[in-house]
Amino acid sequence: MERERAAYRSARARRSLLASTGSTVVVLVVAAVLLVTSPGWPRVRDTWFSWDKAVESFPAVLDGLWLNIRLMVVCAVAIVVLGLTLAVLRTLRGAVFAPLRIFATVYVDLFRGLPLLLVLLLLGFGAPALDLTGLPTSVLFWGATSLVLSYSAYVAEVFRAGIETVHPSQRAAARALGLTYAQSLRFVVLPQAVRRVVPALMNDLVSLQKDSGLVSVLGITDAIRAAQISTAEDFNYTPYVVAGVVFVALTIPMARVADRVSRRRGQGPVGGHL
Amino acid sequence: MERERAAYRSARARRSLLASTGSTVVVLVVAAVLLVTSPGWPRVRDTWFSWDKAVESFPAVLDGLWLNIRLMVVCAVAIVVLGLTLAVLRTLRGAVFAPLRIFATVYVDLFRGLPLLLVLLLLGFGAPALDLTGLPTSVLFWGATSLVLSYSAYVAEVFRAGIETVHPSQRAAARALGLTYAQSLRFVVLPQAVRRVVPALMNDLVSLQKDSGLVSVLGITDAIRAAQISTAEDFNYTPYVVAGVVFVALTIPMARVADRVSRRRGQGPVGGHL
Amino acid sequence: AGLAACGAPRDSSSGTAGGASAGATGSAACDKASLRTVTAGTLTVATDKPVYEPWFSGDDPTNGKGFESAVAYAVAAKLGYDKAEVTWTRVPFDSVVTPGTKAFDLDFNEFSITDERKKAVDFSSGYYDVRQAVVTYQGSPIAGATSVAALASSRLGAQVGTTSLTAITDQVKPSSAPMVYNTNDLAVQALKNKQIDGLVVDLPTAFYVVSAQLDGGVIVGQLPAAGGTPEQFGAVLAKGSPLTACVSSAVDALRADGTLGRLETQWLAGQGAPELK
Amino acid sequence: MTAVPVPVDPEPLAPPVLAVEHLRKAYGDLVVLADVDLEVRRGECVVLIGASGSGKSTLLRCVDLLEQVDDGVVRLEGQDVTDPRVDADAVRARLGIVFQGYNLFPHLSVLDNLTLAPVRVHKVARDEARDRALEALDRVGLREKAGARPDDLSGGQQQRVAIARALVTDPVVLLLDEVTSALDPELVGEVLDLLRELQADGTTMLVNTHEMGFARQVADRVCFLGAGRILEQGPAAQVIDDPQEEPTRRFLARLHG
Amino acid sequence: MTAVPVPVDPEPLAPPVLAVEHLRKAYGDLVVLADVDLEVRRGECVVLIGASGSGKSTLLRCVDLLEQVDDGVVRLEGQDVTDPRVDADAVRARLGIVFQGYNLFPHLSVLDNLTLAPVRVHKVARDEARDRALEALDRVGLREKAGARPDDLSGGQQQRVAIARALVTDPVVLLLDEVTSALDPELVGEVLDLLRELQADGTTMLVNTHEMGFARQVADRVCFLGAGRILEQGPAAQVIDDPQEEPTRRFLARLHG
Ligand SMILES: Nc1ncnc2c1ncn2[C@@H]1O[C@H](COP(=O)(O)OP(=O)(O)OP(=O)(O)O)[C@@H](O)[C@H]1O
Ligand SMILES: Nc1ncnc2c1ncn2[C@@H]1O[C@H](COP(=O)(O)OP(=O)(O)OP(=O)(O)O)[C@@H](O)[C@H]1O
Numbered sequence A, B: 001m002e003r004e005r006a007a008y009r010s011a012r013a014r015r016s017l018l019a020s021t022g023s024t025v026v027v028l029v030v031a032a033v034l035l036v037t038s039p040g041w042p043r044v045r046d047t048w049f050s051w052d053k054a055v056e057s058f059p060a061v062l063d064g065l066w067l068n069i070r071l072m073v074v075c076a077v078a079i080v081v082l083g084l085t086l087a088v089l090r091t092l093r094g095a096v097f098a099p100l101r102i103f104a105t106v107y108v109d110l111f112r113g114l115p116l117l118l119v120l121l122l123l124g125f126g127a128p129a130l131d132l133t134g135l136p137t138s139v140l141f142w143g144a145t146s147l148v149l150s151y152s153a154y155v156a157e158v159f160r161a162g163i164e165t166v167h168p169s170q171r172a173a174a175r176a177l178g179l180t181y182a183q184s185l186r187f188v189v190l191p192q193a194v195r196r197v198v199p200a201l202m203n204d205l206v207s208l209q210k211d212s213g214l215v216s217v218l219g220i221t222d223a224i225r226a227a228q229i230s231t232a233e234d235f236n237y238t239p240y241v242v243a244g245v246v247f248v249a250l251t252i253p254m255a256r257v258a259d260r261v262s263r264r265r266g267q268g269p270v271g272g273h274l
Numbered sequence C: 001a002g003l004a005a006c007g008a009p010r011d012s013s014s015g016t017a018g019g020a021s022a023g024a025t026g027s028a029a030c031d032k033a034s035l036r037t038v039t040a041g042t043l044t045v046a047t048d049k050p051v052y053e054p055w056f057s058g059d060d061p062t063n064g065k066g067f068e069s070a071v072a073y074a075v076a077a078k079l080g081y082d083k084a085e086v087t088w089t090r091v092p093f094d095s096v097v098t099p100g101t102k103a104f105d106l107d108f109n110e111f112s113i114t115d116e117r118k119k120a121v122d123f124s125s126g127y128y129d130v131r132q133a134v135v136t137y138q139g140s141p142i143a144g145a146t147s148v149a150a151l152a153s154s155r156l157g158a159q160v161g162t163t164s165l166t167a168i169t170d171q172v173k174p175s176s177a178p179m180v181y182n183t184n185d186l187a188v189q190a191l192k193n194k195q196i197d198g199l200v201v202d203l204p205t206a207f208y209v210v211s212a213q214l215d216g217g218v219i220v221g222q223l224p225a226a227g228g229t230p231e232q233f234g235a236v237l238a239k240g241s242p243l244t245a246c247v248s249s250a251v252d253a254l255r256a257d258g259t260l261g262r263l264e265t266q267w268l269a270g271q272g273a274p275e276l277k
Numbered sequence D, E: 001m002t003a004v005p006v007p008v009d010p011e012p013l014a015p016p017v018l019a020v021e022h023l024r025k026a027y028g029d030l031v032v033l034a035d036v037d038l039e040v041r042r043g044e045c046v047v048l049i050g051a052s053g054s055g056k057s058t059l060l061r062c063v064d065l066l067e068q069v070d071d072g073v074v075r076l077e078g079q080d081v082t083d084p085r086v087d088a089d090a091v092r093a094r095l096g097i098v099f100q101g102y103n104l105f106p107h108l109s110v111l112d113n114l115t116l117a118p119v120r121v122h123k124v125a126r127d128e129a130r131d132r133a134l135e136a137l138d139r140v141g142l143r144e145k146a147g148a149r150p151d152d153l154s155g156g157q158q159q160r161v162a163i164a165r166a167l168v169t170d171p172v173v174l175l176l177d178e179v180t181s182a183l184d185p186e187l188v189g190e191v192l193d194l195l196r197e198l199q200a201d202g203t204t205m206l207v208n209t210h211e212m213g214f215a216r217q218v219a220d221r222v223c224f225l226g227a228g229r230i231l232e233q234g235p236a237a238q239v240i241d242d243p244q245e246e247p248t249r250r251f252l253a254r255l256h257g
């Protein structure tokens, strides 16, 4: 009985699988054929997908990537801490906390709304120009600060979305046990909130990885800038593609880790297969 | 009895309000004084905050902003539709849908990981170079396509996070009523999912508004590019600040609308004030 | 303004002529010993990364090849620095023109001198008289144009931050907004794709584009000189730099002794292009 | 393979509306339903009793095709609905279920909770659906909460809304999971009346409950679920008051002790 | 202002552990509790009955300071805990509550649900908290589910975990909201035993229920909540079987009818 059903199901699955895989392959092949038979293809191939140029530019791009990675790692920690704080401030209730809420709201509106480039230019060139003793002049310092200011505003909103998905009865249950506001956040609300927004957080981490390259307006060379420099030699755009491949290669493992973190153990009690 | 308690509560609220507002004001004043008394301030002020330059560059920046807004509006619609589709594909269960799931996952990994600049360059300069008849050559078309490809990957992840926060028992209840998979998505899962991730979606809309300016690498002038052009005349950076102010001014109403949309009516059944 | 501190008024050096030997500028304040450079004893010269032909060669300013590299070494020599005493540094555009402490003494990167810009930075005397030229591909709608007016209905492009862009908006006044690119090579790419009809660049770059970057590219012609004063490239120095006067006098001296002219013929070949009416 | 004989069969010729045969369902290693056989005839009200965790809710979910069964067959009006070729949505549309946790839709008002299925699945006109919904709310005494959100209702009010939601589509079989758990005696009485009314209208019911009083009053037949099987079944008077099997006896001992 | 006289007071001199005076709570225009007066003495088990939506859950939440009251006083061991100067967290830590919807923490295992408060609030060592939690799970018969997630439990199992979670911190007063709604008769008996044991240990209890049988077996005193007031109170035998007031009589009519 069950064997028959299972056989039918797997036959159906196999059919759909074949159909969809088949159609995908067909579409891809048609697109590829269209591409390589187009009149401009040889030129495009040489300009964008030249193997020699890729090999030649790879070390420089990788070197630049090292900057992206370091900046990303250092900033990510600060961004998460600051973003979480802002999100918690924005979700405080009661008139007493109005100033904190307003502060967090203004902060988010401001630094999310401002183009990162402007923040970078203002801090990277404006702050050192003040000639204030005690203020660091390191370009990297100001670049990292700008990234943290800008991205913490984004991450705060993601965390806020997460916090607000946790049903108030969960918070009530935690408080009823005698946990303080902070403890119920720490042990009940945030663990649920964070897990739920992992895919959206991953978005910001991936963006950060790429946007960390914007610090190159301050004169440091990141992967994209390295590609640009390499392109300038002979007007071959392959280095950009190399940079893109390298970024994607970095994104994929991060995304898989995030998927694992956010995957709920099992599918809950009812109707997991629906 | 209650009047006394209310009086105590509001007195406490007033005290905290005064204290926090006071300390905020003090911090801001100190920072402002430090700023304007710093040795470099006059030059920094002239370079970044010149009123005359602001007035002069404002029309051009506003003109550029028009491009950002049009691109944002047109692309946002396509992005939401495509993002939602991808998110739904990624959350399909069962072996039957494996190819669709894999397709959506690969799409997201690829277009989220690729720097938008590369996508823009490849499509904006590479695609027209193919000389394929039928393929549009409009820079705006390819710019918009790149934005849609890139941002739909981000938005898909946000929607996915939202979909996964809806407890499976909700889906079970919907299916139990006889609703199809699509109907339960449409009427039960997505309305709850979308409302929960509004702040994170707003993030992407705000980014889009700014990143739509990246289309300027293809030669069209957006707000930031207009600022850059104006800056090049006399090396005065005020136009960037003008662009920043204009962007923030655009963000704030969007954020307030989003807040209203996502605000739950009331605070749920238990412990709303906790 | 601010030059008094240098003690070397601009005029005082203009009469100086002759050899490139150290101290020959005739002004005591402009010798190597008394110049207050960023790093004492060396002249730190900046440019962007990457840099392009024919102004530099192979993205390497230190090789003395390319017009601006050669001019930089000539100026250094005039000020008394030998080749080993010149240090190059790569500085992005924004960092050159925003206020703040500078990590260089002077910067060569095809900066056009304008009065507005002088409010933000110091310029040396001009070392090159710039003419803007229009480049296109064979068979384009503007390939045979002979007057500026004939360009009015075309779609032109230029690099952001250049006076080429100003030339389009002020002189050509085309009916469709100019396309603005981050770099000249992106603009060339757009021209190849026929996304623009023509590209406005300075004349030497135009020759380089036509010869090295475009198959079948043509120079439509030079734009007429705008207004009375000719456009010039000058070295950029920090606002109020004590070196400005000395660098200017060095440039003036190089112009006077014919060095600049020689370097132009060496590095910026093929000056002849029809003038657009 | 040892089908438990149905001891009492008032109308032996009426075909069962719902038949469960050799049903098996496990979560990982935990076999919840080992081999369940159960028949429900048209118009009958069958009550399922059993210990907490014995699988009563799981059985209802399997019948409603909300869980994929591991083995065995569920037949609705003769049709094998566990066959993968069957359109499960159409099957579910013919069944009504009240979940133990109610599972109301928190983003919809009470009224919208009730009109969703009629409008979207049964293609009833919006106005008619609205009227029917209000009527169903009347039946459970909650017409004045039509505009409220589920989150603002008390436990008993939520349960009644869930009942109304299952009723409003006139299901062939109504599956009720602990349908009076949050109701006070007055409401239990009303729900009892309601179920009797429905029974009179010919609605077939399969009800989980742990309130023996309720079981006694509503059941045509009581089935005792234990060890993944229906261990005993018969009229309420027999199963509850005079259980034959040892596990049933143990289960019910407290009630009489 | 018309305090209902407490008709039966076995030990008139013992001060009430919990006293509710003139309590008022409204949601917008809906006045749920108008003027509630209630006393619970040490070791006493008071059962609150009343129609669905009468405000039983709301009253328990107000007592546990989970809702801000509009007027009136709640006293715990003589202290006015509704005073805003009082540290509400410390008060809640002394109380235990089982919610009608259980409100287990879905991201934590059953064991972690039980050890959270002991470890974080009562600063019990982790090992000891674990031992106590397992002991509490034993009491509700769920030791083998210690590692499971709440979502994978049946309704009755979830309810028992919620009871264990409230027990594990030895609360001064235990607030139980429909504590047997999802339990089968066997477990109801066990929970009854458990409550009696706790009572013997001196635990004071305030219990909402709509199961009169349960109320009769566990209550020292039964209070009937209606129209936002305690309309009648006294021993179970009196209030349930021989109600004096008209609303109580109407409410209970079905039970005997
Ligand atoms: N999603 C799941 N994953 C793992 N085990 C589960 C899952 N759902 C239910 N179970 C287990 O299956 C058993 C039966 O659960 P079910 O909900 O059917 O019991 P029940 O008879 O309805 O109990 P109650 O009377 O307490 O509601 C329980 O032991 C439960 O822990
Ligand atoms: N957050 C809220 N907003 C508005 N109304 C509410 C809210 N919570 C409860 N109510 C209303 O207050 C009344 C009392 O609710 P409560 O949950 O206290 O009832 P109850 O006596 O516990 O009922 P039950 O026996 O059904 O659990 C109900 O009419 C309910 O609709």
Ligand SMILES: [Mg+2]
Binding pocket: D056, D057, D058, D100, D177, E154, E155, E156
């Ligand atoms: Mg159950």
Ligand SMILES: [Mg+2]
Binding pocket: D154, D155, D156, E056, E057, E058, E100, E177
């Ligand atoms: Mg209640």
